[in-house]
Amino acid sequence: MLVDGPQRLVLAFGKRAAIGKDTIGYEPDAEHNWRTARYLWDGREAAELRHRIGGGSRAPFFHPDGTALTGQELPTSHPGHQDPAALTEWVTLLQLGGNLEAAFAAAGVELDTTVVQARYNTVDPLQVLGSMPLVASRLIPEVQRLTGTDTEARLQIPRSWRASILVERTGSEGGLRVRCAERARPADIPSLPEACWRRLPDLDLLRAGRITPEQLHPLVRASLFPDLPSTERLSRSSQAGPPASDPVRVRCRGEWHEVVCQDGTLQLPHTTEEQRREQAMRAFGGAVAGCFAVQQAWTSGTGRLPRALREQRQELFLRVQHGDTPGVLRLLDAGADPRVRDGRQHTLLHLLHLLDHEQLLPRLLKAGLDLEAKDHHGRTPLHVAVGDRGSPALVQALLDLGARIDVVDSEGWSLRSLIRRRRRRELRFLADRVEREFPGIGVDWWFGDEEDDDKDGDE
Incomplete structure (x- = not known):
């Protein structure tokens, strides 16, 4: 199943949301400190x-050139702390073997195995920790990075509504204790980010x-395997995708066409x-088949396509979804059809908000794409640009x-309605223009109060 929506990471700044007195979500949520x-x-x-991730001159379980260590090369006893990769391997092997107490001891972490009585059930720390892909050898350095000089700092890893793994510093010598406890509010005990304790x-x-x-x-490859020879050979998934010129066989009029x-x-x-x-038959309502049915499905986003064409279309729209403007341009240069639509009848114009429109907009217009084309919700490219940020x-x-x-x-939303619904104050000039030229168009309600919205926008 494909994830819908843009896949680019966005770094945003703003006021920290207030946490209610009794607000505790299930997810290991609240705020995570990613500064380190x-x-x-x-x-x-x-x-x-x-x-x-617990490595040193090499990554755990691998040589610097990317070849895996054999069973004879893995440690069979505590290797000491001079070789971080070997220590991580030893601790990980103990954990995977179910010997959690020995694994934490090898990492220098005190493990309290006391069973905790939560409000509705008991929590066994060995059972909880045994189900986690946790690397005990990373806990001490990662907690020290996060907490600095606070030798009495506490962090939690929420595991359920009522229980957490509590990670506590026990002094200036780098001591660390891990135990189960009843879950605390994020405002009281901050969370230990998953990246600080999880196996890569x-x-x-x-x-x-x-x-x-x-x-x-x-x-990632260069960091994990510094001796791996650089290569220009890329996997199929990292290339520009199936060549746009690959012919596809289609059953048409009892024959196979390409x-x-x-x-x-x-x-x-x-x-x-x-x-x-x-085209004339289609205009009069006649059925189309074979190559012409494929062409219609390709340019309309409705109907069935051969698998190979679906893959070519998917490659293009996945590049769009990930904001890969250079990748989209490479596919178009290779001959891809810019008039193709996805399964939701989006044209590339509908999805320009995910890409660099300055590079693509002139090219798409030159190819003949329609500014007023509508997707499965009846939305034009301008409609989508307003509603999807x-x-x-x-x-x-x-x-x-x-x-x-x-x-x-199709749901009655005009541009003005969407601007108000999304609270897009930077587009108020457009909302005012729509109201002035087309008063009363679309639904006249939105999520929020108009007076408050106006007041907020004027502050």
Whole structure:
């Protein structure tokens, strides 16, 4: 199943939301302190990954060139603290073998195995910790980074509505105690971010043989395996995707025909006269089949497509979803048809808010895309840009091109309605224009109070 919506990470700043007196969510939520974990979100710090997951000159369970350690090369006793990777391997092997007390002892962490009586049930720390992909050898350095000079700091890892794993510093010598406790409010005891205690999923996948080092992100690969020879050979999933010119076989009129995306269009093995005849039949309500049915599904977003064409379409729209403007441009340069629609009848114009519109908008208009095309909700590209947080620059660009502002979607939302509903104060000029030129258009209610909204916008 594909995740819907944009997949880019967004760094936002604002006021911290107040936490109610009795507010405790189930998720290990509240606030997580990522200031000491820049290697996870700042490419300039990515090289630190190997050390932060418990490695040293190499990543745990692997040689520096990415080859896995054999069973004979793994530690069979405590290796000491001079080799962080070997220590992580020893602790991890003890944990996976079910010997949690020995694993925590090897990591220098005190483990309190007292069973806790929560409000509605008992909590066994060995059972809870045994179900977690936790690396005990990482706890001491990660907690020290987060808490600094606070030698009595406490952090929690929420595990249920009522129980948490409590991680407590026990003095200036780096001592650490882990025990189960009744869950506290996030305002009282902050959470230990999952990245500070969890095994790196990439290593688990590599050890299980589900992926190869070459399939890792280049920054991750370079950090984990510094001696792995650089290579330009990329996995199928990291390339620009299925070539846009791959021909696809289609059953048509009792024969197999080939259709292909080439020169920016889905080309059919039919003469111009045949295509005009099919268009006329379609205009009068006639059924289309074969190559022409595929063409109609390709450009309308409705109907069935051969699997290979679905994969080509999916590759293009996944690039869009991830905000990969260069990847989209490469596919278009390779001959991909910009007039294709996804399963929700979105054109590329509808999804420009996910991309660099300054690069793509002129190209899409030159290809003949319709500014007033509607998706499955009856929304135009301008409608989507307003409702899905498209930038004011994109909204203004569409307006400058003559996009209509009297549009209403299938649920009755006009542009003014969406602006008020989304509280997009930066687009108030457009809301005022719609109200002035088309008074009363669309629904006239939104989520919030108009007077408060006006007041907030004027502050």
